[in-house]
Amino acid sequence: GENVEQHPSTLSVQEGDSAVIKCTYSDSASNYFPWYKQELGKRPQLIIDIRSNVGEKKDQRIAVTLNKTAKHFSLHITETQPEDSAVYFCAASTDSFGNEKLTFGTGTRLTIIP
């Protein structure tokens, strides 16, 4: 089955600086890669996703890059703000009909230092 590794497990960044979280996956058939943000005591929420036919996607201060050859994808947050502090999860799945099983990474606890 799919295995997703995520690094680093914790990350502290000065407010205004950039943060990068990296993930690798094992199943070359995976073609859908979402990122989730989970604030303390809350549910995971989708913040951005990318499919295998795209190399990069941006949404304001957040961007995700995908390298299918290397089976590697990354989350980039620019101009970090205190409200970006949370646990971030990457995930991967094969977007087959009715079986969108997401395998999650182990999470990165991001702390923004004011």
Added chain:
Amino acid sequence: DTAVSQTPKYLVTQMGNDKSIKCEQNLGHDTMYWYKQDSKKFLKIMFSYNNKELIINETVPNRFSPKSPDKAHLNLHINSLELGDSAVYFCASSQRGTGYTFGSGTRLTVV
């Protein structure tokens, strides 16, 4: 109007008891899931249903039994609760081509 709702939000119970967690989604999604999040925050899939049909059943003790009366509901019944069952259980739903929408979670504590 909550998209994916779970009840109860908190559940404290003694070892050996049987308990249920309910989940409902009003998004019209075809697929629903149960995930377990342990104390280290790791999210692991337990079950997945598509249009009331079980399609994913990970290596979960058979004390856990999901039930989907219709595609908007997926409940989780747990028999003979053990200390190691303590975790946060998340329900989620999706439609092909969309990411998951998670419920707010049920924090289960077995004492």
